[in-house]
Amino acid sequence: MSNVQSKAPAVLVLEDGRTFRGRAYGAEGTALGEAVFATGMTGYQETITDPSYARQLVVQTAPHIGNTGVNADDAESRRIWVAGYIIRDAARRPSNWRSEQSLDEQLREQGVVGIEGVDTRAVTRHLRERGAMRAGIFSGADAALTEGQLLEQVLAQPSMAGARLAEEVSIDEAYVVEPADHGWTDEPVATIAALDLGIKAMTPKHFAQRGVRTVVLPAGATFEDVVAAQPDGVFMSNGPGDPATADAQVDLLRRVLDKRMPFFGICFGNQILGRALGFGTYKLRYGHRGINQPVLDRRTDKVEITSHNHGFAVDAPLGGPVEAPAGRYGRVEVSHVNLNDDVVEGLACLDIPAFSVQYHPEAAAGPHDSAYLFDRFVDLMQAEKHGAGDARAASLLDASSESDALARAASAELGTHGSKVSGTQSRHSTTSLSSTTQEEN
Numbered sequence: 001m002s003n004v005q006s007k008a009p010a011v012l013v014l015e016d017g018r019t020f021r022g023r024a025y026g027a028e029g030t031a032l033g034e035a036v037f038a039t040g041m042t043g044y045q046e047t048i049t050d051p052s053y054a055r056q057l058v059v060q061t062a063p064h065i066g067n068t069g070v071n072a073d074d075a076e077s078r079r080i081w082v083a084g085y086i087i088r089d090a091a092r093r094p095s096n097w098r099s100e101q102s103l104d105e106q107l108r109e110q111g112v113v114g115i116e117g118v119d120t121r122a123v124t125r126h127l128r129e130r131g132a133m134r135a136g137i138f139s140g141a142d143a144a145l146t147e148g149q150l151l152e153q154v155l156a157q158p159s160m161a162g163a164r165l166a167e168e169v170s171i172d173e174a175y176v177v178e179p180a181d182h183g184w185t186d187e188p189v190a191t192i193a194a195l196d197l198g199i200k201a202m203t204p205k206h207f208a209q210r211g212v213r214t215v216v217l218p219a220g221a222t223f224e225d226v227v228a229a230q231p232d233g234v235f236m237s238n239g240p241g242d243p244a245t246a247d248a249q250v251d252l253l254r255r256v257l258d259k260r261m262p263f264f265g266i267c268f269g270n271q272i273l274g275r276a277l278g279f280g281t282y283k284l285r286y287g288h289r290g291i292n293q294p295v296l297d298r299r300t301d302k303v304e305i306t307s308h309n310h311g312f313a314v315d316a317p318l319g320g321p322v323e324a325p326a327g328r329y330g331r332v333e334v335s336h337v338n339l340n341d342d343v344v345e346g347l348a349c350l351d352i353p354a355f356s357v358q359y360h361p362e363a364a365a366g367p368h369d370s371a372y373l374f375d376r377f378v379d380l381m382q383a384e385k386h387g388a389g390d391a392r393a394a395s396l397l398d399a400s401s402e403s404d405a406l407a408r409a410a411s412a413e414l415g416t417h418g419s420k421v422s423g424t425q426s427r428h429s430t431t432s433l434s435s436t437t438q439e440e441n
């Protein structure tokens with residue numbers, strides 16, 4: 001097997017000077033990016049092909065990687081996007097009936113530098129304490145330089161804060177995903193314009209399975225492009241980089257909201273809605289990346305186990321509804337909260353048809369608990385189309401008056417949860433939703 005031959009030395013260098021030695025995995029050379037850890041026990045192929053990981057060196061906490069190989073169906077986009085890959089034990093031999101290639105081969109083919117044989121638990125603990133940071137993987141001849149020289153390269157790269165990357169991973173030409181492509185046999189129920197900021201393939205699939213046509217537009221699409229798709233609703237996807245740089249998309253979304261077009265956003269899309277409504281965003285210390293994050297839907301009081309990949313979050317108040325700081329969109333409330341650290345995981349507007357979540361209802365990989373959000377968007381578009389928008393707003397209002405009570409009940413229960421660890425990432429650690437942490441992840 002090709003990965004058995006690959007034993008050149010490799011080193012991971014973090015920006016604070018800590019180094020970890022291992023062996024080359026995938027392509028040999030240099031990879032620079034932000035070191036982050038992902039806790040999913042499955043789904044490595046979906047992880048590496050998620051465009052939101054652009055310019056990141058991903059540490060997998062699952063110790064065995066590559067066991068089931070890779071195949072064309074499970075890729076979430078057209079290529080691998082992680083800038084580098086850090087693992088403990090590489091499978092010597094993929095074993096699965098769906099496997100078409102080994103992961104090691106595919107990383108080589110696409111020129112992605114990795115490192116194996118690293119104590120990924122130690123790397124993860126370090127990043128958890130010190131925060132995600134700039135790093136480099138150097139293998140083969142590149143690993144022969146002195147640690148000082150390698151560190152210099154690590155420090156010469158820009159940091160993730162301030163990075164504008166969505167345009168780099170997006171498409172050049174619009175395309176359409178038809179419901180019929182995914183088994184829908186009736187007439188389409190709606191059309192949406194979806195801004196590809198790093199969209200995952202599973203997202204339009206979810207829409208298609210509900211009868212929705214998705215017109216996927218490049219990240220730089222204008223309001224006129226959106227209108228030309230004649231959409232019943234607008235969607236903004238997940239994507240890499242710092243949401244503070246997404247001014248063009250924030251402006252576009254404001255025009256969408258001004259026209260009262262129904263809106264749904266996922267991850268980067270949630271951060272853009274947050275900004276359009278007038279909230280700020282901030283960088284989390286180490287972020288949420290994995291497939292087992294507990295999130296409370298405050299409208300239903302249900303806890304979902306969810307898929308995450310974000311390093312930034314919206315800075316919005318966790319209490320009841322507030323007037324959107326931007327002034328012209330009425331009231332908004334935090335609809336979803338992460339139960340590990342109180343980070344804002346969703347926003348719901350009460351007076352306009354718009355909502356979003358910070359996590360990944362499309363899963364891929366991950367649990368399917370949150371797929372109801374796609375149904376919620378279809379319902380929202382139908383309600384607007386049939387002039388039932390006011391009734392919808394009223395029903396949201398009812399739900400929101402319940403949500404304080406729900407949050408209090410959740411808080412009482414969480415009080416017995418016994419948190420002990422340093423460092424929540426949230427700006428809201430003193431609020432009523434308790435101060436639990438990310439210990440279990």
Ligand SMILES: NC(=O)CC[C@H](N)C(=O)O
Nearest residue numbers: 052238239267268311312
């Ligand atoms: N998956 C995403 O959309 C991530 C959004 C943003 N790049 C963040 O890290 O928070």
